[in-house]
Amino acid sequence: MSDFDPDAAPGYPGEGKEDADELRLALEPELSDLQERLYANGRTDPENAPNLLVILQGMDTSGKGGVIRHAIGLVDPQGVKLKAFKAPTKEERSHDYLWRIRNALPERGMIGIFDRSQYEDVLVVRVDSLVPETEWSKRYDEINAFEAELAAAGTTILKCMLNVSFEEQKNRLAERLDDPSKYWKYNPGDLDSRSKWPAYMEAYEAVLQRCSTEVAPWHVIPSNRKWYRDWAVAELLREKLAGLQLQWPEAEFDVAAEKERVARA
């Protein structure tokens, strides 16, 4: 993880914070158009249209929620299926760890957003030894196979690791305690994860090394600067959607005949 600079801003086309809102919002028309094409294809060809799955991972305060609000929030909510994965419920624990993940996959034509994901099963599960190493160590290959299956079935996968520094996390936790409108975001338990920072970084490194595949590479998003983080995810979303090169679906009816019917109706 030390190879990645959380303060960087690669690819950013502007000056800095001062033009970041403008540059991010400037993506909205194209994002809207691309998302509507995807949705339209899902509606007219629900068994074959592509879809998109965005996976967001990161340490507490890295801004998964901020990205959903400011980047994903640029597209029509009707085309977005959000799923936040918490600690597994009793029912979820009685199934294989990928069961709840499969259940939450987006339909064709939709953009699915995973706030946390199957990667928790090799992150917190590894760090806290929630299952034996013999078990979690097999999961990297299983996750790769799972994602390969999704990709083969037409799902584009965009995996973003929001990379915030140890120092910046401390600032953000302190901010939550300085502002009564942010108390609800503060959880005393967050300091327990923070105390295991090196073990988490090791677990993230394993994820990046073992699960960056050709069909589903990881993108490490420098996230110490929120304005860069939000712009970068919006831009990646635009690139992935544009890469689908989606056309508007053709009419499944006789356009001229329907025009006449409408004229008479």
Added chain:
Amino acid sequence: MSDFDPDAAPGYPGEGKEDADELRLALEPELSDLQERLYANGRTDPENAPNLLVILQGMDTSGKGGVIRHAIGLVDPQGVKLKAFKAPTKEERSHDYLWRIRNALPERGMIGIFDRSQYEDVLVVRVDSLVPETEWSKRYDEINAFEAELAAAGTTILKCMLNVSFEEQKNRLAERLDDPSKYWKYNPGDLDSRSKWPAYMEAYEAVLQRCSTEVAPWHVIPSNRKWYRDWAVAELLREKLAGLQLQWPEAEFDVAAEKERVARA
């Protein structure tokens, strides 16, 4: 229905179409703040926090999707639970008509959006005689009782009937046939519903007369002008959320002690 002018713009504070985007977007900061307060209360008090249910009804082309995109789209998608009701599935038909409605209700702290709703069971069902009159005629009281129960449990209900004229519907259907990027929105079956316009208006009148209760009144939104419709629903959403007078949740931990913990962490 003839008492309601679909071209009107009651309460609109601007000049017209030219300032409508600006006025609608100007609601975003307050809407965001109010929605986040609601969400925060849901997170800290999931058994008692209020929630909001927005019910959208209207004839084809009236703009339920447009309202979701342009009005509901102003708030954080993490706080919104969307549900579009289609023709009931086989499983849904094997239950009481309110079963699927209850299943889709928003959690506390959330804004639920129903794109169509239980009212289809006294609209299309009545117009097309999908169940006998002895059955649908009982549903007005049942729906009132259902909504009263929700309101008593803390749900604020905002019911919007998007009122488009017979002439404007024709224009919008024709537009869909003039623009290949809108073909996917056109369904030849829409003309069948259009041919039953008077029966639908009668059914809507019955809904407005019998199901406008004190806890869940109907709002008829003039919808011939999309810019007014979208602003009006956003403004109603703002009013309903503001009416909850939500405070930020108090800290459930010792703030001073946690500040010290963070400083040392």
